[in-house]
Amino acid sequence: MESAPAGKIGPFEKFFRTPFGGILYVLWVTFITIFVFILIGQGLIGGFFDYGFLILGERAEAAGNALWASIFKSGSVYATFLGIWIISILFFAVFPWNRFILKKIGPGGGNSLSMLLKGAGWGMGLNLFCAVVGILHGDIVLYFNRFDPLPVLLLFLLVAIQSSAEELVFRGYMFRKIAIRYPIPLFAAILNALLFLTIHLGNPGVSFLGLMNIFLVGVLTSLVVACEDSFFWVAAFHTTWNFMQAFILGLPNSGLVASYSIFKLEAASARNSFAYNTGFGIEGTVTSTIVIAALIAFLCLKYRKEGKLKFGKSRG
Numbered sequence: 561m562e563s564a565p566a567g568k569i570g571p572f573e574k575f576f577r578t579p580f581g582g583i584l585y586v587l588w589v590t591f592i593t594i595f596v597f598i599l600i601g602q603g604l605i606g607g608f609f610d611y612g613f614l615i616l617g618e619r620a621e622a623a624g625n626a627l628w629a630s631i632f633k634s635g636s637v638y639a640t641f642l643g644i645w646i647i648s649i650l651f652f653a654v655f656p657w658n659r660f661i662l663k664k665i666g667p668g669g670g671n672s673l674s675m676l677l678k679g680a681g682w683g684m685g686l687n688l689f690c691a692v693v694g695i696l697h698g699d700i701v702l703y704f705n706r707f708d709p710l711p712v713l714l715l716f717l718l719v720a721i722q723s724s725a726e727e728l729v730f731r732g733y734m735f736r737k738i739a740i741r742y743p744i745p746l747f748a749a750i751l752n753a754l755l756f757l758t759i760h761l762g763n764p765g766v767s768f769l770g771l772m773n774i775f776l777v778g779v780l781t782s783l784v785v786a787c788e789d790s791f792f793w794v795a796a797f798h799t800t801w802n803f804m805q806a807f808i809l810g811l812p813n814s815g816l817v818a819s820y821s822i823f824k825l826e827a828a829s830a831r832n833s834f835a836y837n838t839g840f841g842i843e844g845t846v847t848s849t850i851v852i853a854a855l856i857a858f859l860c861l862k863y864r865k866e867g868k869l870k871f872g873k874s875r876g
Contacts, residue, residue: 577741592733597644601647602640617636634818634820635715637816638719639718641722658733670790675788675790679795682797683797683801683804686855691811700836704822715818719799719803720799723802724799726756726798727798731752731791734755735782749779749786753782754778763814764816765838766814766815766840767839767844769846773843805843810824810825812840815840
């Protein structure tokens, strides 16, 4: 079954196009995002995967395998996002007019290998740059811990599931739903980023700068989806950013520190500065604010030059 045209809201189209209906529409989309995808998907269905990974970790620990005990426990929180993917597949199968992001798959489209690699490169590169600034400024000291190919591959896949699930829900669904009702990219991006920010309010060690940077990432990824129709770019960006800081560098990822990583942070060496935050890592710093804002500015100029971004409606 083919998806409906990108401009279709779905049922009650005429009502939701009215001013009052537009407000209710945004509230309805927000409710679907939180209740269906997050509470049912991640919370209920994902909870079984979380429990399963914790059980595997306990069994590995009981068998004296400290490595796999650490891997399963580190990966358990990421495994909950399998629930979002399961509920998303069911949701898009039942309501096909919501499959905006899946229309452009293949060469020349937004969802191509080229866009995947570009997003991965930007995510890994910017995160590594922020970490290097912290190292050079003397705010953090890292040391090599260990490298185990199979566990690292499993963790990468789990991070990819987590990151892509968030992007599917917030950019592939929520942003596109808002954008077809209010087809002004900046407005839709800001609203989407604010909603994305709210799910991180309870993260450990979260700070004002941390929330600011989460907001900016929401704007950045919404911008790319608006102008490139690329789920691959934003999913890859989010994945490599998270994987680099959590499991390669051993730094906090949204305030959470993994028990396994290739490099480890000497905790006694960490100090607060413009380049590192002891509670929220490099995501809670001015450095991250600058590099993310710079990328947003760069892409805005690029997309305006290419005719993909205007202060009015986005392309298409």
